[in-house]
Amino acid sequence: xxxxxxxxxxxxxxxxxxxxxxxxxxxxxxxxxxxxxxxxxxxxxxxxxxxxxxxxxxxxxxxxxxxxxxxxxxxxxxxxxxxxxxxxxxxxxxxxxxxxxxxxxxxxxxxxxxxxxxxxxxxxxxxxxxxxxxxxxxxxxxxxxxxxxxxxxxxxxxxxxxxxxxxxxxxxxxxxxxxxxxxxxxxxxxxxxxxxxxxxxxxxxxxxxxxxxxxxxxxxxxxxxxxxxxxxxxxxxxxxxxxxxxxxxxxxxxxxxxxxxxxxxxxxxxxxxxxxxxxxxxxxxxxxxxxxxxxxxxxx
Amino acid sequence: xxxxxxxxxxxxxxxxxxxxxxxxxxxxxxxxxxxxxxxxxxxxxxxxxxxxxxxxxxxxxxxxxxxxxxxxxxxxxxxxxxxxxxxxxxxxxxxxxxxxxxxxxxxxxxxxxxxxxxxxxxxxxxxxxxxxxxxxxxxxxxxxxxxxxxxxxxxxxxxxxxxxxxxxxxxxxxxxxxxxxxxxxxxxxxxxxxxxxxxxxxxxxxxxxxxxxxxxxxxxxxxxxxxxxxxxxxxxxxxxxxxxxxxxxxxxxxxxxxxxxxxxxxxxxxxxxxxxxxxxxxxxxxxxxxxxxxxxxxxx
Numbered sequence: 168x169x170x171x172x173x174x175x176x177x178x179x180x181x182x183x184x185x186x187x188x189x190x191x192x193x194x195x196x197x198x199x200x201x202x203x204x205x206x207x208x209x210x211x212x213x214x215x216x217x218x219x220x221x222x223x224x225x226x227x228x229x230x231x232x233x234x235x236x237x238x239x240x241x242x243x244x245x246x247x248x249x250x251x252x253x254x255x256x257x258x259x260x261x262x263x264x265x266x267x268x269x270x271x272x273x274x275x276x277x278x279x280x281x282x283x284x285x286x287x288x289x290x291x292x293x294x295x296x297x298x299x300x301x302x303x304x305x306x307x308x309x310x311x312x313x314x315x316x317x318x319x320x321x322x323x324x325x326x327x328x329x330x331x332x333x334x335x336x337x338x339x340x341x342x343x344x345x346x347x348x349x350x351x352x353x354x355x356x357x358x359x360x361x362x363x364x365x366x367x368x369x370x371x372x373x374x375x376x377x378x379x380x381x382x383x384x385x386x387x388x389x390x391x392x393x394x395x396x397x398x399x400x401x402x403x404x405x406x407x408x409x410x411x412x413x414x415x416x417x418x419x420x421x422x423x424x425x426x427x428x429x430x431x432x433x434x435x436x437x438x439x440x441x442x443x444x445x446x447x448x449x450x451x452x453x454x455x456x457x458x459x460x461x462x463x464x465x466x467x
Numbered sequence: 468x469x470x471x472x473x474x475x476x477x478x479x480x481x482x483x484x485x486x487x488x489x490x491x492x493x494x495x496x497x498x499x500x501x502x503x504x505x506x507x508x509x510x511x512x513x514x515x516x517x518x519x520x521x522x523x524x525x526x527x528x529x530x531x532x533x534x535x536x537x538x539x540x541x542x543x544x545x546x547x548x549x550x551x552x553x554x555x556x557x558x559x560x561x562x563x564x565x566x567x568x569x570x571x572x573x574x575x576x577x578x579x580x581x582x583x584x585x586x587x588x589x590x591x592x593x594x595x596x597x598x599x600x601x602x603x604x605x606x607x608x609x610x611x612x613x614x615x616x617x618x619x620x621x622x623x624x625x626x627x628x629x630x631x632x633x634x635x636x637x638x639x640x641x642x643x644x645x646x647x648x649x650x651x652x653x654x655x656x657x658x659x660x661x662x663x664x665x666x667x668x669x670x671x672x673x674x675x676x677x678x679x680x681x682x683x684x685x686x687x688x689x690x691x692x693x694x695x696x697x698x699x700x701x702x703x704x705x706x707x708x709x710x711x712x713x714x715x716x717x718x719x720x721x722x723x724x725x726x727x728x729x730x731x732x733x734x735x736x737x738x739x740x741x742x743x744x745x746x747x748x749x750x751x752x753x754x755x756x757x758x759x760x761x762x763x764x765x766x767x
Binding site for chain 2: 254255349350351352353370373374376382383384385386387388390391392393394421424425427428463464465466467
């Protein structure tokens with residue numbers, strides 16, 4: 168089934184204890200789609216500037232990702248993010264954010280994308296998330312991400328939009344901020360009242376929680392020896408979750424739990440290299456091998 | 468098989484967002500033994516002062532815990548700890564520590580305890596841990612806990628002692644401190660070289676990791692709505708782990724993994740009430756029910 172992601176395609180400059188990489192391919196829609204494509208066809212809607220290397224566009228196209236909705240703004244500059252991680256990879260420090268073409272991002276969906284059944288609205292202004300969703304005819308399953316910036320500055324718009332969302336992805340700090348509850352169980356109950364019947368709370372190296380009607384699922388993260396760059400882990404995770412759900416065409420509890428496990432597995436590849444260097448290179452055999460390793464890690 | 472714990476029996480004053488309780492029963496050996504007794508007979512070695520309420524001694528005795536090694540120091544005052552937790556229950560703030568009778572704690576094991584096959588040396592001076600272990604004739608399985616204070620101030624003694632230990636319990640911060648490695652996988656490899664073939668890293672609300680030869684196990688914590696007082700959770704966890712191992716009489720990977728799950732389950736009862744109020748009251752049915760809930764939480 169057709170999966171649509173609306174988000175950023177960016178050029179990142181990343182510093183980690185393992186080095187610095189300048190102007191490498193990044194962005195939520197990029198990580199999401201490169202991960203989701205292993206499970207389902209996926210189309211992206213995003214905007215870049217004229218400075219965006221054609222090689223990156225070819226890269227996405229060659230991965231089988233639909234790029235009809237990737238517009239190049241004449242005279243514009245690509246969205247850029249500069250961040251740094253210390254040895255504690257759980258927290259990124261933003262050094263600079265240049266929104267550039269993202270300032271006026273107000274996407275019109277290509278006609279063919281309006282019939283998308285699975286929609287992921289990555290972390291952008293909730294008013295834009297709502298405006299995009301309005302262009303989709305009759306989606307079966309809608310998920311979104313957000314961040315502290317929108318929870319603080321666009322709380323009303325965000326809560327209004329959440330009413331249209333089936334599944335919300337948040338990290339633990341965002342869940343606490345949005346709900347005003349410190350206990351994550353209570354936070355989930357509070358967020359549930361805003362609309363989303365399903366909630367995934369991402370806890371970085373500590374795994375993830377899934378809250379759905381009458382059921383809670385807790386899954387640890389894969390234990391990795393070599394984390395190189397955690398950028399994009401959350402979007403890679405979401406891409407696998409949504410890709411798997413689109414592939415299965417169902418959202419029952421058992422399917423959702425398996426989707427989180429796939430999210431976990433795919434996220435490991437995102438963090439083992441800078442940019443998409445590792446994620447882009449894996450194949451089905453490597454993914455299945457890691458799934459087996461994950462099962463060995465958590466079974467008792 | 469006989470399980471011995473050497474540690475503290477204390478009077479705690481605890482502040483949490485749910486209230487304050489003064490001079491309540493606490494101590495590592497207390498939590499450990501009240502948890503372990505569900506799985507195996509357990510004997511404690513500790514010291515209290517003349518101010519220690521007889522009711523607490525009766526409580527331990529009535530729970531079937533061996534108290535021959537619980538000595539009352541004439542004229543002495545019981546070890547007291549005063550701590551506070553904010554809404555983030557992961558970190559206790561120590562307000563005051565009164566070692567009192569613990570200053571001269573140098574236990575002589577009762578003759579009957581020298582044949583203990585399973586030994587847990589709770590968080591005390593590593594020189595005392597070593598001195599106690601020397602009094603045990605031929606233990607089958609030795610485990611211990613420690614803390615940042617000993618890692619900083621008695622590093623040499625601690626590392627020397629660890630060579631005699633089969634299983635080490637640490638929290639994540641202590642594992643990083645002891646090993647000098649931020650990545651927990653690498654930390655475990657480094658600690659392994661100090662001697663313990665098995666290592667459990669406790670991550671509080673994020674669960675626990677088990678490192679043993681050629682195998683790593685990650686288990687999330689139970690997700691609780693109502694955490695009242697996390698004091699003693701780690702010792703309750705260790706009590707269930709060691710109690711289960713003593714009951715099974717084996718330490719293969721599958722048995723160890725199940726031991727961690729039991730540790731998780733028992734720790735939930737420790738944190739649902741002040742002191743041992745909740746833990747002491749549970750029965751086998753409540754424990755088995757929670758195990759089932761835990762399996763439902765993590766299965767996929």
